[in-house]
Amino acid sequence: MAEAVQPEVNSVEEILENTTIADVYKAAKQLDGVAKKTRLIESPFFSDMCGNNVFLKPENLQNTGSFKLRGAYNKISQLSDAEKKRGVITASAGNHAQGVAFAAQQLGAHAVICMPAITPILKVEATRALGAEVVLHGDTFDDAYEKSMELQKKKGYVYIHPFNDKEVLLGQGTTALEIIDELKDLDAILVPIGGGGFASGVALATKAVNPNVKVIGVEPEGAACMENSFARGKVSSLTAVDTVADGCAVKTPGDLTYAFCKKYLDQIITVSEMEIMSALLFLIEKHKLIAEGAGVLSLAALNKLPFKGKKVAAIISGGNIDISTISALIDKALIARGRVFCFSVLLPDKPGQLLNVSKVLAETNANVIKLEHNQSKVTDSFKKVVLEITVETNNHDHINKIIKAMNDAGYDVDKIY
Known part of the structure; x- marks a missing residue:
């Protein structure tokens, strides 16, 4: 994953200090009628498994199949008419691509999405179907990112970063408002961490509404960039990432998201590949829900919670996974479970x-x-x-x-x- 983009106007410290719950509610108003208010699903199976009362927040059922729509739409909705006319650009081979494409289509902005040339054709076509211009370049995300930055400078597009942006993380934080509104006696929220935008927004919103609710971030062991940065006391890069949770395969967290997570997160739990695949299989078997690897990180962490008898919301962050990948993951999960x-x-x-x-x-x-x-x-x-x-x-x-x-x-x- 490419290095995080620095916030454009204010310093990280100023943004952290001046961002409040009012900003999250403003984002929620922008998203009203656009993002689905995905309802919590109580899970007797996962509850029995971990000894807590577990509720699933199925963002895999969100428009475009993931939470990413929330942040992308909130960001683009804040742009001036002149900025929308210039168009927006990003690099992504996953959920952020479709979130930006959808938001741009709804808000009347031209969207350019740079993707690696090896991106599965289904993802490419899904993004094009939402009205975006897709530019295929290189063999890796970094190649596509470099191309997007080149085009941004050349054409003057507005860059929509997938996580290291205040308006993006505020949009993601609306997920927490919905959870707390529906389950007011909640004790904890589990949220996946990739670059940290989702965890930042969820943690900010949760602590502002009810500081007693614990917010626990979950990372794959093979891509624990935020935990690595916490351990080093500053934003740090992993030398490599390797995980089936490709939506969270991020080497370097954002400087903004690092600051928000450092301030608001209570804990980070890491999970193994087998725990991720097993959680995916359980979700399919017990709830008939399809999710991607990154989407089930919260479920994979349930057995590692340091408490029992609490009400816990586990966010299923996305469900965009192709059939061949899910077949391979199921096969591996079956082997792991004997x-x-x-x-x-x-x-x-x-x-x-x-x-x-x-x-x-x-x-x-x-x-x-x-x-x-x-x-x-x-x-x-x-x-x-x-x-x-x-x-x-x-x-x-x-x-x-x-x-x-x-x-x-x-x-x-x-x-x-």
């Missing part, structure tokens, strides 16, 4: 062996979903064959029982995944 087991055994190459293995699996209630009988994989004997089997299982205990049953029947099991 719901799929793939193994191989070495068999004598003679009739009846496959039947014997099948009998053992049937007795252990393992459902075979894939089987490969391959003699060519054995190089030290012409009288043996490798049998690779993939089965559906209940959990890791079930897998252990299958392995024991196979061992008892005289087969050595080589676990593949």
